[in-house]
Every structure is written in structure tokens, then in C-alpha cells.
Amino acid sequence: xxxxxxxxxxxxxxxxxxxxxxxxxxxxxxxxxxxxxxxxxxxxxxxxxxxxxxxxxxxxxxxxxxxxxxxxxxxxxxxxxxxxxxxxxxxxxxxxxxxxxxxxxxxxxxx
Amino acid sequence: xxxxxxxxxxxxxxxxxxxxxxxxxxxxxxxxxxxxxxxxxxxxxxxxxxxxxxxxxxxxxxxxxxxxxxxxxxxxxxxxxxxxxxxxxxxxxxxxxxxxxxxxxxxxxxxxxxx
Numbered sequence: 494x495x496x497x498x499x500x501x502x503x504x505x506x507x508x509x510x511x512x513x514x515x516x517x518x519x520x521x522x523x524x525x526x527x528x529x530x531x532x533x534x535x536x537x538x539x540x541x542x543x544x545x546x547x548x549x550x551x552x553x554x555x556x557x558x559x560x561x562x563x564x565x566x567x568x569x570x571x572x573x574x575x576x577x578x579x580x581x582x583x584x585x586x587x588x589x590x591x592x593x594x595x596x597x598x599x600x601x602x603x604x
Numbered sequence: 605x606x607x608x609x610x611x612x613x614x615x616x617x618x619x620x621x622x623x624x625x626x627x628x629x630x631x632x633x634x635x636x637x638x639x640x641x642x643x644x645x646x647x648x649x650x651x652x653x654x655x656x657x658x659x660x661x662x663x664x665x666x667x668x669x670x671x672x673x674x675x676x677x678x679x680x681x682x683x684x685x686x687x688x689x690x691x692x693x694x695x696x697x698x699x700x701x702x703x704x705x706x707x708x709x710x711x712x713x714x715x716x717x718x719x
Contacts, residue, residue, distance in 0.1 A: 527707070536695055536710035537647070580647070591660060592708065594639075596646035 497583050499595035507603055510571050514598045516581030517563045526564050527582040528555055531597065537580055541566070571602045606630045610696050610711035618719050622684040625714045628677055629698030636679045637708065638664075638671055639695045647695070653679065686718045 496519045506512050518526075525544050529537040541548055543564060547556040554567040564583075568575055581595040609628040617623055629636050637652040651661035651671040661671060668690075670682045683690055693715050697708040 536712050538710070539707055542707065591649065591652060592637075593649075594647040 497581055497593050497595040499581050499598050501596060501598060503599040503601050505601045505603060506571055508571060508573060510602075511567065511569045512571055512600065513565055513567045514579055514581075514600075515563055515565050516583075516595055516598075517561075518581075518583040518593075519562070520583060520585065520593075521559075521562060523583050523585075525584060526555075526557060527592070528553075528564075528566050529580040529582055529594070531578045531580055533577075537594075540579070568600075571600075573602050573604065576600055576602045606709070608696055608698050608709050608711035610694075610714050612714055613712060614715045614717075616717045616719065617686055619687055620685040621718075622682065623686050623690075623716060623718075624683075625681045625694050625696075625716075627679040627681075627696030627698075627711055629679065629696070630709055631677075633698035633700055633709075635699045636673060637697045637699075638679070638681050639697065640692045641695060641713075642692045650681065650694075683716075686716075688718045691716055691718050 498517045504512055527542050528540040530540045531537040541555045543555045543557050552569045556565045578597040578599045580597045582592050585591040585593055611626050635654050638650040639647045640650055641647050648663055650664040652659055653673050656673040668683055673679045693713045695710050695713045697710040699708045
């Protein structure tokens with residue numbers, strides 16, 4: 494099965510900091526990518542989709558480097574409420590639609 | 605907001621007992637996934653369905669686990685007999701399975717403890 498690798502962290506940062514996570518994937522055929530956010534004892538929820546070189550939504554920027562097969566998530570001006578685990582998600586390939594989840598990167602934003 | 609509904613939310617049972625978890629996907633979604641999450645393994649795919657047909661259940665221990673979709677509004681995951689190592693959170697997720705991208709909406713999960 495194709496792999497998705499993430500730094501597990503935890504990343505401990507102060508409020509207002511900029512933090513970036515990387516995710517590497519092995520399936521070079523993947524065309525679309527996702528970042529999900531999971532709060533403690535909750536279900537994962539979609540944060541961002543990445544279909545081309547990148548995507549920006551407010552303080553969050555996702556970038557895709559197809560040549561090196563990695564995706565990054567940048568969070569600017571981090572808030573206490575950003576504390577969560579961020580899951581990198583890559584389709585397994587083809588048209589079946591299965592998604593491979595990374596184990597997640599834990600972020601803790603401190604006052 | 606449309607949501608994926610899972611029952612039960614919590615289940616404590618003894619080793620050897622049968623456990624059935626149920627999932628109601630979002631109306632109109634044609635793909636349904638079952639994932640298991642533990643601290644050690646993260647999210648593991650157990651099985652998924654497209655248009656009620658099973659597409660992949662290679663992640664599921666066949667001797668004790670079974671997954672079915674008796675109709676478009678119900679997916680079930682059954683463990684018989686249950687073992688302590690099955691203790692985990694089981695998530696159901698549904699999506700609109702177009703070619704390539706498949707954005708999933710997760711249910712709140714069923715937290716299983718097998719004693």
C-alpha cells in the first residue's frame with residue numbers, strides 16, 4: 494500500500510508564531526491532496542484541499558511539490574484554537590477514491 | 605448541516621462478545637469508509653464501499669470482522685468474537701466518489717473497549 498509520512502511532533506509554539514508541517518507521499522500518480530484537522534477525541538474534519546501547486550485560505554497555506562512528492566501546511570499568526578492534530582491525506586490512486594491518511598502532526602499553541 | 609451518524613458512541617464489552625457498529629452516511633453520498641484509530645497506528649482503513657459494493661476490505665481481519673451495506677442508508681461493521689486488541693475508535697466516513705478526489709465527512713466515531 495502507498496505510504497504517507499508525517500513528522501508526529503509535537504510542535505509547541507507560542508501564539509502568533511508561524512509554523513509549517515511537511516508530508517511526503519509515495520504515490521506519484523496522486524492528483525489531489527488534503528489536510529484534515531482532528532481535535533482531541535473528535536473526528537477528523539477537512540481543512541484544505543490541494544489540487545494544483547497550492548491553496549491559501551486565510552492564515553492557512555498548503556503547497557504541493559510534485560517533483561519532490563511532498564505537501565506542506567503553513568499556519569501564520571497561530572491561535573490557541575489551532576491546537577490539534579493535522580492529518581495529511583493522499584488518494585491511493587486511480588478512480589477508486591480510497592484515501593491514505595498520515596499519522597498526523599500534533600500542534601500545541603501556547604499563550 | 606448534513607452529517608454522518610454512528611451508533612453506538614461508546615461500547616464496553618467483554619472478550620468474546622459480538623459487537624455491531626452502525627453508520628448512516630450522508631444522503632446522496634455513494635462511498636462509505638470504515639476506519640479504525642488507535643494511538644499507535646493512527647487511522648487504518650478497514651473497508652470501503654462504492655454504491656454499496658465492497659471495493660477493498662484488505663485491511664480487515666477476515667476471521668472476525670465483517671462489513672456490509674444492506675441499503676444505501678446503513679453500513680454495518682461487526683466483530684465476532686471481539687478481543688481486547690480490538691479496542692479503538694471506529695470511524696465511518698462517507699463521500700461523493702468522483703474520479704480522483706474524494707472528500708470525506710466523518711462520523712463522530714464509536715469508541716470500543718473490549719475487556
